[in-house]
Amino acid sequence: MKTYHQSCYGLKEIEAETIDALITDPPYGISFKGHYWDKDLPNPAIWADALRVLKPGAFGLVFSSIRLQHRLTVQLEDAGFMIKDVLLWGFLNGMPKSRDVGLEIDKSLGVKSEKVGEYKYVQGYKKDTDTTYYAxxxxAIQAPASELGKKYRGFGNGIKPAYEPIILIQKPFDGKVADNIIRHGVGGLNLEETRLPYSADDGKVGHNPHPVGRVMANILRDEEFGDGYDKFFLVPKVRQAKDAFNSHPTLKPTHLMRHLIKLLTVQGQTVLDPFMGSGSTGVAALETGRDFIGYELEEEYFRIAQRRFAAAQKEVAELS
Known part of the structure; x- marks a missing residue:
């Protein structure tokens, strides 16, 4: 494992065509919760850097926002990657990003809205307890006071987000797929290690069903939706502040990252994360027997990542 507390641009520490997979959660460019580091998409130069260090045929997974997925996709394609698919990580506990239009009308008209109650926002849960965190x-719970505001009470400017797109990319092959794998050890998705086991009440389907389970789909859910189609990999979304020492606002579940790492690699191969944040991808790499190279510019998140890596290394050592 190698981690760098510095900008990832250039990836000068990495030799060309030595990395087996790219998995990263870069800035989305939507100014999430006002964080300055999320005000823009990454400089497209990083994707050309990543293309240089990846082996021919290597896959990558890049998290994105719904709003700017199209721009990031074009940047990846312009850098030379093939766009293979888009995985949808679906979840039920997405945070609605909307305002009551009726209250906005009051504000524009200079009318003071009416206070009708109070609430405390539920932030999450303390680890291993039922105690609730409040932010x-x-x-105050407010209601429009103007006549026009009352007419538009409850109207909004957005709907509840329920998925995040993960762009699946691939560096062009060196010849045919089989020849590429022979030369470089990459070029195929590890479907065997990511099969979804059949549930107890689920009969094996198909003319020749696999004994282990189904091939994973490009939809990943955070919990059962109860719609009769719960045949997808289930990944709980991380509740902010569940782990008191981790303050990263866009923390990804290690359970999800383990699954994605297994899809793109085999044990012993190297995963690159140029925007490692608090280190979920690195932790998952350690837990699955993969090597890891990560970059993080923010000191706070880099320190959190180092603490998580030390804990993961200790746990892996104790289990071996």
Whole structure:
């Protein structure tokens, strides 16, 4: 494992065509919760850098936002990657990003909205307890007071997000797929290690069903939706502040990252994350027997990642 507390641009520490897979969660360019590091998409130069260090035929997975997925996809394609698919990580506990239009109308008209109650926003749960976290003091519940505001009460400017796109990319092959794998050890998706086991009440399907389970789909759910189609890999979304020492606002579940790492690699191969944040991809790499190279510019998140890596290395050592 190698980690760098510095900008990833250039990837000068890495030799050309030595990395087996790219898995990263870069800035989305949507100014999430006002964080300055998320105000823009990454400089497209990083994708050309990644293309240089990846082996021919190597796959990558790049998280994105719904709003700017199209721009990031074009940047990846312009850098020379093939766009193979888009995985959808679906979840039920997405945070609605909308405002009550009726209250906005009051504000524009200079009318003071009416206070009708109070609430405390539920932030998450303390680890291994049922105790609820609350974010800050109680906040007022307001209702429009103007006539026009009352007419548009409850209208909004957005719907509840319920998935994140993960762009599946691949560096062009060196010849045919089989020849590429022979030369470079990459070029195929590890479907065997990521098969979804049949549930107890689920009969094996198909003319020649695999004894282990189904091939994973490009939809990953965070919990059963109860719609009769729960045949997808289930990944709980991380509740912010569940682990008290980790303050990263866009923390990804290691359970999800383990699954994605297994899809793109085999044991002993190297995963690159140029935007490692608090280190979920690195932790997952350690837990699955993969090597890892990561970059993180923010000191706070880099320190958190180092702490998580030390804990993961200790746990792996104890289990071996």
């Amino acid at each position: 800050g003091e109680a906040k």
